[in-house]
Amino acid sequence: DTEVTQTPKHLVMGMTNKKSLKCEQHMGHRAMYWYKQKAKKPPELMFVYSYEKLSINESVPSRFSPECPNSSLLNLHLHALQPEDSALYLCASGGTPDAYEQYFGPGTRLTVT
Amino acid sequence: GQNIDQPTEMTATEGAIVQINCTYQTSGFNGLFWYQQHAGEAPTFLSYNVLDGLEEKGRFSSFLSRSKGYSYLLLKELQMKDSASYLCAVRDLASGAGSYQLTFGKGTKLSVIP
Numbered sequence: 001d002t003e004v005t006q007t008p009k010h011l012v013m014g015m016t017n018k019k020s021l022k023c024e025q026h027m028g029h030r031a032m033y034w035y036k037q038k039a040k041k042p043p044e045l046m047f048v049y050s051y052e053k054l055s056i057n058e059s060v061p062s063r064f065s066p067e068c069p070n071s072s073l074l075n076l077h078l079h080a081l082q083p084e085d086s087a088l089y090l091c092a093s094g095g096t097p098d099a100y101e102q103y104f105g106p107g108t109r110l111t112v113t
Numbered sequence: 114g115q116n117i118d119q120p121t122e123m124t125a126t127e128g129a130i131v132q133i134n135c136t137y138q139t140s141g142f143n144g145l146f147w148y149q150q151h152a153g154e155a156p157t158f159l160s161y162n163v164l165d166g167l168e169e170k171g172r173f174s175s176f177l178s179r180s181k182g183y184s185y186l187l188l189k190e191l192q193m194k195d196s197a198s199y200l201c202a203v204r205d206l207a208s209g210a211g212s213y214q215l216t217f218g219k220g221t222k223l224s225v226i227p
Contacts, residue, residue, distance in 0.1 A: 041219065042200055042202075042219050042220050043156065043200075043217050045216070048214065056214055058214075090156075101158050101161065102215065103158070104155035104156050104157070107154075107155050
């Protein structure tokens with residue numbers, strides 16, 4: 001099973017809402033990633049979790065809060081977002097932090113109104 | 114930081130061969146990746162090069178020259194379904210983090226025409 005799943009597929013939220021994006025993998029991978037991708041742009045790294053510990057936070061605003069409850073799950077908590085945060089949010093996992101292959105989930109299409 | 118450059122768009126004919134180039138500047142280089150991304154979908158892994166030379170995988174091949182900061186993706190026997198964006202990505206060791214990070218180029222949109 002080389003699948004990374006993400007829920008929800010689509011999310012529309014107001015600027016005062018609190019919501020969470022979820023990502024799950026059952027490949028025993030120990031590195032998990034959040035990326036943000038705007039239309040016609042490449043994915044941009046937001047966070048890296050290595051063995052369930054946050055190892056990279058690419059200067060992401062605090063209105064995005066990641067959480068790794070266990071080795072299979074990765075959440076992204078959203079609060080007080082801005083319309084410019086509307087994007088495709090991609091989760092990925094890799095066997096180890098230095099494994100060369102990252103498997104991407106299908107993404108959550110987020111619209112902030 | 115990284116500076117990754119690849120052409121914005123390319124067009125090629127079904128059945129032909131196309132080469133997509135990527136140049137990069139980075140410190141702590143630890144591999145170059147090619148991903149394919151269809152519109153509205155997640156990127157899918159195509160290839161990985163960390164040593165100089167050519168890696169072949171079916172209709173797809175990828176080449177790396179570390180001294181020149183250069184890679185290319187070669188697609189043979191093009192099919193209509195190969196129309197997609199092709200993303201070059203460079204991995205390096207994030208300073209102070211003890212982890213690798215992947216930085217993507219802007220992507221090359223390939224259109225395959227009959």
